[in-house]
Amino acid sequence: MPPRRRPTDPAALAAALDALAAGSAGPAEQKLLVRHFLASLETRAPGRSVEVRVPPWGAVQVVAGVRHTRGTPPAVVEMAPATWLDLATGATTWAEAVGAGRVSASGERADLAPYLPLVAGGAGGAA
Helix, strand or coil, X not given: CCCCCCXXXXXXXXXXXHHHHCCCCCHHHHHHHHHHHHHHHHXXXXXXXXXXXXXXXXXXXXXCCCXXXXXXXXXXXXXXXXXXXXXXXXXXXXXXXXXXXXXXXXXXXXXXXXXXXXXXXXCCCCC
């Protein structure tokens, strides 16, 4: 199933990425980037066996495997927006974020390392 999100305006995305790189991304830019990178993850890791939560701005279900339809999914990953942006852009690795306690991950498929980072030039490829 393709992502249900509207495409991000390329100019707004570029401006938000520039603000993030400069350390001046405000809540509006962070929200845009969190949602954009969650949509990118949906494309890169299609499925419904892992729920990735980045409160308060979004959650997606990704990674092939057992699909859940009610209640808590079999695997859940949750983190703060700043952590998600660091992972998506390659500013930190999955192992570093988990090791530092910045990510809560439960379930056997709750490992996003193969899909990150989500930006061009990172180990995971282009957004």
